[in-house]
Amino acid sequence: MTATPLLDIRDLRKIYKTRRGWPIPKTALVRALDGVSFTVGRGEALGVVGESGCGKSTVARVALRLQEADGGAVQFDGTDVLAAGKTDLRTLRRRMQMVFQDPASSLDGRQRIIDALGEPLRVHGIASGAAVKPAVVRLLDEVGLPPSAVDRYPHEFSGGQRQRIGIARALALGPDLIFADEPVSALDVSVQAQILKLLETLRRERNLAFVFISHDLGVVRYFCQRVVVMYLGRVVETGPVPEIFVDPLHPYTRLLKLSSPEPDPARAVAMAFQEGEPPSPVDPPSGCHFHPRCPIAVDRCRTEAPALRELRTGRHAACHLAT
Amino acid sequence: MSAPAPTAAAPRSSAFGRATRSGGLALGVLIVVASIAAAVAAPWIAPFDPNAQDVLLVLSPPDTVHPLGTDAFGRDVLSRILWGARISLYVGFVATLAGVVIGTVIGVVSGYYGGLVDRLVVAATDVLLSFPQLIMGLLLVAVLGASLTNLIIAIAVTAVPAFIRMARGSTMAMRERDFVDACRALGYSDMRIMFLHVLPNILDELVVMASLWLATAIRTESTLAFIGLSVPPPTSTWGGIVREGFDNLLDAPWMSIFPSLAILAVMIGLNLIGDGLRDATDPRSPQ
Amino acid sequence: MTAALRDDFIPDAEPPALVVDELTTQIRVGRTWYDAVRGISFAVRPRETLALVGESGCGKSLTALSVMGLLPAGVGRVSGGRIVVDGVDMTAADEPTRESMRGDRIGMIFQEPMTSLNPVLPIGFQVAESLIQHRGLSKKAALNRARELLELVRVPAAASRLDAYPHQFSGGMRQRVMIALALACDPKVLIADEPTTALDVTIQAQVLALMADVQKREGLALLLITHNLGVVASVADRVMVMYGGDVVESGPVRAFFARPSHPYSEALLAAMPRIDGDTPLQPIAGQVPTLTQMPTGCRFATRCALRHDRCAELPPLTPVGDDPNHLVRCWARMSP
Numbered sequence: 001m002t003a004t005p006l007l008d009i010r011d012l013r014k015i016y017k018t019r020r021g022w023p024i025p026k027t028a029l030v031r032a033l034d035g036v037s038f039t040v041g042r043g044e045a046l047g048v049v050g051e052s053g054c055g056k057s058t059v060a061r062v063a064l065r066l067q068e069a070d071g072g073a074v075q076f077d078g079t080d081v082l083a084a085g086k087t088d089l090r091t092l093r094r095r096m097q098m099v100f101q102d103p104a105s106s107l108d109g110r111q112r113i114i115d116a117l118g119e120p121l122r123v124h125g126i127a128s129g130a131a132v133k134p135a136v137v138r139l140l141d142e143v144g145l146p147p148s149a150v151d152r153y154p155h156e157f158s159g160g161q162r163q164r165i166g167i168a169r170a171l172a173l174g175p176d177l178i179f180a181d182e183p184v185s186a187l188d189v190s191v192q193a194q195i196l197k198l199l200e201t202l203r204r205e206r207n208l209a210f211v212f213i214s215h216d217l218g219v220v221r222y223f224c225q226r227v228v229v230m231y232l233g234r235v236v237e238t239g240p241v242p243e244i245f246v247d248p249l250h251p252y253t254r255l256l257k258l259s260s261p262e263p264d265p266a267r268a269v270a271m272a273f274q275e276g277e278p279p280s281p282v283d284p285p286s287g288c289h290f291h292p293r294c295p296i297a298v299d300r301c302r303t304e305a306p307a308l309r310e311l312r313t314g315r316h317a318a319c320h321l322a323t
Numbered sequence: 324m325s326a327p328a329p330t331a332a333a334p335r336s337s338a339f340g341r342a343t344r345s346g347g348l349a350l351g352v353l354i355v356v357a358s359i360a361a362a363v364a365a366p367w368i369a370p371f372d373p374n375a376q377d378v379l380l381v382l383s384p385p386d387t388v389h390p391l392g393t394d395a396f397g398r399d400v401l402s403r404i405l406w407g408a409r410i411s412l413y414v415g416f417v418a419t420l421a422g423v424v425i426g427t428v429i430g431v432v433s434g435y436y437g438g439l440v441d442r443l444v445v446a447a448t449d450v451l452l453s454f455p456q457l458i459m460g461l462l463l464v465a466v467l468g469a470s471l472t473n474l475i476i477a478i479a480v481t482a483v484p485a486f487i488r489m490a491r492g493s494t495m496a497m498r499e500r501d502f503v504d505a506c507r508a509l510g511y512s513d514m515r516i517m518f519l520h521v522l523p524n525i526l527d528e529l530v531v532m533a534s535l536w537l538a539t540a541i542r543t544e545s546t547l548a549f550i551g552l553s554v555p556p557p558t559s560t561w562g563g564i565v566r567e568g569f570d571n572l573l574d575a576p577w578m579s580i581f582p583s584l585a586i587l588a589v590m591i592g593l594n595l596i597g598d599g600l601r602d603a604t605d606p607r608s609p610q
Numbered sequence: 611m612t613a614a615l616r617d618d619f620i621p622d623a624e625p626p627a628l629v630v631d632e633l634t635t636q637i638r639v640g641r642t643w644y645d646a647v648r649g650i651s652f653a654v655r656p657r658e659t660l661a662l663v664g665e666s667g668c669g670k671s672l673t674a675l676s677v678m679g680l681l682p683a684g685v686g687r688v689s690g691g692r693i694v695v696d697g698v699d700m701t702a703a704d705e706p707t708r709e710s711m712r713g714d715r716i717g718m719i720f721q722e723p724m725t726s727l728n729p730v731l732p733i734g735f736q737v738a739e740s741l742i743q744h745r746g747l748s749k750k751a752a753l754n755r756a757r758e759l760l761e762l763v764r765v766p767a768a769a770s771r772l773d774a775y776p777h778q779f780s781g782g783m784r785q786r787v788m789i790a791l792a793l794a795c796d797p798k799v800l801i802a803d804e805p806t807t808a809l810d811v812t813i814q815a816q817v818l819a820l821m822a823d824v825q826k827r828e829g830l831a832l833l834l835i836t837h838n839l840g841v842v843a844s845v846a847d848r849v850m851v852m853y854g855g856d857v858v859e860s861g862p863v864r865a866f867f868a869r870p871s872h873p874y875s876e877a878l879l880a881a882m883p884r885i886d887g888d889t890p891l892q893p894i895a896g897q898v899p900t901l902t903q904m905p906t907g908c909r910f911a912t913r914c915a916l917r918h919d920r921c922a923e924l925p926p927l928t929p930v931g932d933d934p935n936h937l938v939r940c941w942a943r944m945s946p
Contacts, residue, residue: 051810052781066504093510106501110523120509158897166505173509188665188837193881193893215811222883222891245885259815260885261840265864267886268844269815280780293812 005039006077006209007063007096007177012036013071014055014062018282028282032058034233035072037308040177045203045210047224047241049217049256053281054230056213060179063211064098065089077176094124097170101182103162107154113140113165114150120172139168143198160191167198177209184219196223217260221245229253232281232289235308239315249317252290288320296321348599354592358585362408371399373406374557382575392577394567403564404582411548411560412589414471415541418478422540423533425479426486427522433487434494435517444491448484456481460543464552471554474547478540489532493525531601538593545586561586626653627798627831628677633691635669635676635855637901638684644901647672648855649691654799654831659822661834661846661863665878667898669855670835674803677833678718679708696798714744717792717830719785719821721804726788727776733760733787734772740794759790763820782813789821793828800825803835818845839882843867848935851875854898854909857927861936871930871938874910908940916942 014033019025032055040046048056061067063074065081074081076092084092100106107116117136121127127135137147143164154162163183170178180199184192200223202208214220220227220241227244229237229252237250248254261269279285285292291301300320308318361368370389377397385392391400433444451459463477494517497503506516541561547553548562559567561582568578635647647669654660662670675681676688679700693700696715700708712718720726728736737759738752747755753772760768763786776784785805792800802821806814822845825832834846842849843863850860851872859872870876880892896913905911911921920941927937928944938944 051812061504064508066507090510093508096508098505098508100501100505102501106505108502108506108520108524111520119511123509123511123515160897169505169509189839189878190665190881190894191897193883193891196883196891197893216883217811217885218883221885221888242888255812257885259811261811261814261838261844262885263839263843263867263879263882265843265867269818269840 004078006042006044007040007211008075009039009059009063009072010037010075011072012059012062012069012074014058014067015070030281031233031284032281033062033069033072036230036233036235037072038228038235038238040209040211042176042209043203043207044226045212045224047220047227048211048213048230049215049220049227050230051215051256053232055233055281056230057181059230060098060181060211060213064093064096064179066098090124094173095176097173097175097178099163099166099170099178099180099183102186103159103166104154106166107162107169109154111153112150113152113154116154116165117169117172120169124173126173135172139172140165142171142202143168144194158191159187160194163187163195164198167195167202171202171206175208177211179211179213181213182215183212185214185216192219199223217245217257218262229256232279232284234289234305234318235316236290236319237315237317238308239312239317243312243315249311249315249322250290250319251294251296251322253317255293288318347595348603351592351595351597351599354588355596358408358589358592359412361405362412365402365405365409369399369402369405371402373398373402373559375399382571382578384575385577391581392575394564394575394578395571400564400568400578400581403559404561404585406558407560407564407582408585410471410554410558411541411544411562411586414474414478414544414560415537418475418544419482419533419537419540421475421479422482422536423486423529426483427490427529429483430487430490430492431494431517431521431525434491435498435513435521437495441491444487448487451480451484452488456539457543457546460547461550461552464547469552469555474544474553477547478543481543482536482540485536486529486532489528490525493528494521497521497524527600531597534593534600535597538590538597541586541589541593624656626655627696628654628833629692629694630673630677631692631694633673633676633693634689635672635681635686636689637672637686639902642902643687643689644904645689646686646855646901647676650850650852650855650857651691652850652857652860654833656798656829656831657826658848659825659832659834659846661836661842661849662852663836663839663842663849664852665837665898667854667901668852670852671803672855673852674801674833674835677801678712678716679705680712710744713740713797714795715798717795717797717800719788719792719800719802719805721807727784729776732773732775733779734774737787737791737794740791744795755794756790759793760787762793762824763787763790765790780813781809782817785809785813785817786820789817789824793824796828798831799833800830801833801835804837805834806841807836807838814841821845839878851878854904856909856924856939858910858940859936859938860927861930861933865930865933865936869930869936871936871943872910872940873914873916873942877913916940918942 012033013035016030016032018028018030020028036059038046048059050056062069063081069082076096079088079092081092114133114136117139118132121132121135133150136150140147140149145161145164154165157165184195187195196219203210212220212224224241226240227238228235229250231252237244237253244253245257248257259269279289279292287303288301288306291297294301306318306320308316310316311322375398380393380397381395383389383393389399389401393399429444433441459481460477463480464473467473467476503516503521506520544553544560545562548560549566553560553563564582565579568575572579631651632649633647634645634649636643637646650673652660662673664670672686677693681687688701695711698711700711734753734756737756738749741747741752741755742749757769757772765771765783765786779787806817809817818841836842846863848861849863849866850857851874852858853874859875870879877892877894881894883889883891894913899905899912907922907924911917925939925941925944927939930936930938931945
C-alpha cells in the first residue's frame with residue numbers, strides 16, 4: 001500500500017429525517033452514518049460488513065455523491081469528492097464506479113447490451129462511431145461473455161450473466177475503484193463463486209481497488225484484504241484478513257462470526273437465545289450501540305460511546321473492554 | 324473463465340403477442356383507423372359539398388341520394404359528418420399530443436428532482452384537477468374566444484395535470500430502481516437520464532393513458548361544440564352537427580343521431596384500444 | 611446444543627409423520643409438461659429435521675409446494691407418487707380434506723415474513739384465525755391460545771402485542787409470528803421454505819435456535835428447504851441434495867459432510883467461501899440447464915468433471931461405502 005490511500009473517508013455523516021405518526025407526525029433523525037472513517041489503498045479490496053441498517057450501503061452512495069453527505073470528508077486520490085463541482089465530479093466518476101446487488105434492477109431493461117455498455121463510452125468520449133462495438137466486445141470478453149451478447153436485452157440472460165454485464169459496465173470507464181454493494185448476494189453458490197473469481201482476476205489484472213459491501217463473512221474473507229465492521233452507523237472494528245476473523249476483538253464481530261453458518265456439523269452456529277429485538281437505527285441505544293446485546297457489557301458501555309482504538313498493529317476496535 | 328452462452332429466458336409472451344390476441348384491441352384499432360381514414364379521405368369520398376345548401380331538399384330523411392338525410396339547410400348530413408370528423412379528430416389528437424408532451428416533461432422533471440419544485444408542481448396540479456375538466460375547458464374557451472387554436476389549447480390544458488401526475492408517479496417509482504443510480508454513477512447528465520432512460524421505461528403507461536385521454540378530448544370538444552363553443556359556422560364538428568339537429572330532433576332525428584353514433588363509435592374504439600394496451604403492457608394480466 | 615440432540619436422536623423409534631414416495635411433479639412450459647421433480651422419496655419422523663438443499667431450479671421448493679398441495683393450477687401438477695401426512699394420503703384426498711390438513715396437521719413457514727402476513731390485521735387475530743377455523747375455538751379462547759403461542763416463540767411482552775400490526779415488528783419478530791402461526795393447531799409436520807434467508811445472520815441464528823427448540827418440544831417432523839449448506843450443517847439431522855429435480859445424494863448430516871460423494875455435492879461445498887480457513891474457491895462451470903433443455907440420464911452430466919458415456923442413463927441411488935443410510939446417485943461413485 002502506498003503512503004497516501006486512494007480513498008480516504010473521514011468522519012462521514014449522513015442523517016435521514018423520517019416523519020411518522022398521525023395526525024401529528026414526529027420528525028425522527030436516523031444517523032445512518034455516524035462518523036465513519038476508513039481508507040482504501042490502490043488495488044486493495046476492503047470489505048465492509050454488517051447487518052441491515054448498519055449504514056454499509058449508505059457509505060457507498062454518499063462517497064459516490066449519489067446522496068449528499070451531512071458532514072465529514074471524502075478524498076479520492078487527493079481530490080475532495082464532497083466539494084467537487086460538476087466538471088470535477090464527471091472526471092471522478094470515470095475513476096469510481098459501482099456494482100449493484102440486483103443486476104435486474106440496475107440495468108435498463110429497454111437497452112440492448114451494446115447500448116448499455118456503449119453509452120458510457122460515448123458520453124465520456126472514450127469511443128465513438130465504429131469504435132464502440134469492438135470496445136464493448138472487449139469489455140464483454142473481459143467478463144467472460146461472448147461477442148454475440150451485444151444484440152441481446154438484459155432479460156435474455158441468467159442472473160449470473162446479468163451481474164457480469166453490470167461489472168462490464170462498471171469497467172467501461174476504466175475506474176481505479178469499484179464500490180460493490182452485495183454483488184453476489186442474489187446469486188446461487190456456484191454462480192457466486194464464478195463472479196468472485198472474476199472480480200478477483202479483475203482486481204489483480206487492472207490493479208482495481210474495491211469497497212466490497214457484504215453481509216457474508218465467508219465471501220469477504222475470500223475476496224478482501226482488510227475489513228471494516230459496522231454496527232448502527234458506526235465502525236466497531238477494522239483489521240486485516242484473516243486476523244479479524246480468526247481472533248475478532250469486538251464482541252459484535254465475534255457474534256457475527258459465531259452466527260454465520262459454516263458447512264461443518266462440528267461448528268454449528270451459536271444459537272444461544274438472545275431475547276428482544278435488534279435495536280432500531282431510529283432510536284439507537286445510548287453509549288455503545290451494541291451494549292444491549294453484548295455479553296460482556298459493563299456500566300460504562302451504557303453511558304460512554306467507545307472510540308476506535310488501535311489494539312494491535314493495523315487492528316482497531318471500538319470497545320471499552322477489548323484488549 | 325468459462326464463457327457461458329446466453330440462454331434465452333423461458334418463452335415470454337411479448338406485449339405485442341398479448342395485444343394481438345385480445346379481440347377488443349383489434350376491434351378498437353379497426354374502428355379508430357376507419358374513422359381516421361374516412362376523415363382524411365373526406366374530400367374524395369364525401370358525396371356532396373358539406374356546406375352546399377339545397378333549399379328544395381330541407382330535412383329530407385335518409386334515402387339513396389342522401390344516405391344519412393339532409394339538415395335544415397338541405398346540407399348532406401353524411402358529408403358534414405365526414406368533414407366534421409377532420410376537425411373533431413384533429414382537435415382531439417393535437418390537443419392530447421400537446422397535453423401528453425407538456426404534462427410528461429413537467430411530470431418527469433418534477434418526479435426526478437423532487438424537492439421544492441416538485442411540491443409546487445403537485446400543488447398546482449391539485450388545483451387544476453379540482454376543476455371538473457369540462458368546466459375548465461369551458462372557462463378557457465370563453466376567455467380565449469372560440470377558434471380552432473384556442474379550442475386545442477383549452478383541451479390540452481385540461482389534459483396536462485393528469486399527465487403530470489402520471490409521469491411524476493412513474494418517474495418516482497423508476498428512481499427507486501438501481502439503474503438510475505447506475506446512470507448517475509456513470510456520469511450521465513440529468514437530461515440524458517430523464518429522457519433517454521426513465522422516459523422509455525414509463526412510455527407504456529403513458530401511451531395507454533393517452534389513448535384513453537384521446538377519447539376524453541374528443542368528447543370534450545363535442546360537448547363544447549354542442550354548447551356553441553367551437554369553430555365558427557358554417558364549418559362544423561361532430562358536436563356542432565348534433566347541436567344543429569337538436570332544434571328539429573322530433574321531426575328529423577337523423578340529423579343528431581348519426582353524428583352522435585360517430586362520436587360513440589370513436590369513444591368505444593379508443594377505450595377498447597386503451598384497455599387492450601393496458602392489458603397487453605401489464606405483465607400481471609393473465610395471458 | 612443441537613449436536614447433543616442429534617446424538618440421542620433415534621430415527622426408528624416412531625413411524626414417520628410425513629412420507630413422500632416416488633413423487634413426480636411436472637411444470638408446464640408452453641403446451642408441454644416437463645418433469646421438474648423426478649420420483650423423489652423420503653420420510654420424516656417426529657422430532658427429525660430433514661433438509662432439502664440445492665440451488666434455484668433444483669425442485670426443492672416444488673417438492674414443498676407438492677406436499678402442501680399448493681402447486682399453481684394449470685402450471686404445476688403432481689403426476690405420480692404418493693404423499694402421506696400423519697397417515698392421510700394427500701394425493702388421494704379431495705380438496706376439502708387437503709384444505710383441512712393445511713394449517714392443521716401441516717404447518718408452513720415461508721421465506722418472506724413481510725408478505726406472508728396480512729398488513730392490515732393485528733398479529734393476535736392472524737394467529738387466532740386458524741384456531742377459530744380449524745379448531746372451532748371461540749374468539750376469546752383463540753386469542754388466549756395465540757398469546758401462549760407468541761410466548762412459546764419468545765415474542766417479548768406477547769400479551770400486549772396481540773393488537774400490534776405486522777409493520778410494528780422487525781423481520782426476525784415477524785418470522786417468529788409466522789412460526790407461532792404455523793404451530794397454532796399443533797401440526798405434526800412443519801414445512802419451512804427458506805425460513806431464514808431474508809434475515810440477518812444474527813437473527814437467523816436466533817430463529818434457527820427457536821425453530822429447533824420448538825420442534826423438539828412439540829415433537830414435530832421438520833422439512834427444511836434451504837440453499838445454505840451452513841444452515842443444513844447446523845440444524846438438520848438428515849440431508850437430501852437435489853439437482854435438476856433428482857435427489858443426487860442423501861444421508862445423515864455427519865456422514866454427508868464427512869464424505870460428500872456426489873460430484874455436485876463436492877462442487878457445492880468447494881464453491882462456498884469459508885470463514886475459518888482459506889479454501890481455494892472452485893466455481894462450478896456453466897449453469898443449471900433450463901427445464902426444456904435437460905440432458906437425458908444424469909442431469910448434472912453437462913457440468914460434471916467425472917462424466918462418461920454411462921451418464922446418458924440415470925444412475926440409481928446406491929449406498930456410499932458400507933453405510934446403508936448414505937446414498938449417492940452417480941455411476942462414477944458407485945461401490946464396485
